[in-house]
Amino acid sequence: MTQVLYITAHPNDAAISFSMAAGQSFIDSYKAANPDHEVVHIDLYNTFIPLIDSDVFSGWGKLQSGEEFTKLSETEQQKVNRLNELSDQFAAADKYVFVTPFWNFSFPAVMKAYIDAVAVAGKAFKYTAEGPVGLLTDKKALHIQARGGYYSEGPAAELEFGNRYLKQIMNFTGVPSYEELIIEGHNANPDKAEEIKADGIERGEALGKTF
Numbered sequence: 001m002t003q004v005l006y007i008t009a010h011p012n013d014a015a016i017s018f019s020m021a022a023g024q025s026f027i028d029s030y031k032a033a034n035p036d037h038e039v040v041h042i043d044l045y046n047t048f049i050p051l052i053d054s055d056v057f058s059g060w061g062k063l064q065s066g067e068e069f070t071k072l073s074e075t076e077q078q079k080v081n082r083l084n085e086l087s088d089q090f091a092a093a094d095k096y097v098f099v100t101p102f103w104n105f106s107f108p109a110v111m112k113a114y115i116d117a118v119a120v121a122g123k124a125f126k127y128t129a130e131g132p133v134g135l136l137t138d139k140k141a142l143h144i145q146a147r148g149g150y151y152s153e154g155p156a157a158e159l160e161f162g163n164r165y166l167k168q169i170m171n172f173t174g175v176p177s178y179e180e181l182i183i184e185g186h187n188a189n190p191d192k193a194e195e196i197k198a199d200g201i202e203r204g205e206a207l208g209k210t211f
Helices: 016-034 053-065 074-092 109-118 155-159 164-173 190-209
Strands: 002-008 038-043 097-100 125-128 131-134 141-148 178-182
Touching: 002 016, 002 074, 016 038, 016 097, 016 141, 016 178, 016 190, 053 074, 074 109, 097 164, 109 164, 131 164, 141 164, 141 190, 164 178, 178 190
Parallel strands: 002 038, 002 097, 097 141, 141 178
Antiparallel strands: 125 131
């Protein structure tokens, strides 16, 4: 069965967030078009995503030195086990849908924490004599993002780091197909905000039928 990870990194819901509204339209359309596919929603604001901290490094070090998992501290076990769960889930899925806002030229920190958790050597990529090679070569990815201003073209495009980062990570891990649904300008043109939101929702619905 095809499995889709619907990964949202927004504290607000579709009633407030333009990206979440487009994301909800997309995923509803996708489910209708693919009723036999499994969609797993990962709400990063309501999911335990361990940071790679001293506990994690300590736990990994103990395991690499040959110690049994049961010898790790309770905190080390909890964090290392959760990171394993997340990276295994990501590697096993077939499609990824990322939904984020545009904050400070990128996306919320919780999305970076999630990428750190799943872009793991041996699962998402491997090291070779010629350099790292991506292992997720049979996957597809989509990024849905709303931006209050305009950052797709011109000099401002150089200030956009979130979508470019996700695209680079997907490329690094071998994902051959990366699509974008970008909603822009609702803060720059507040009089057109509802029109911009409706257009994003419409495009999300259309993309859900083909992704």
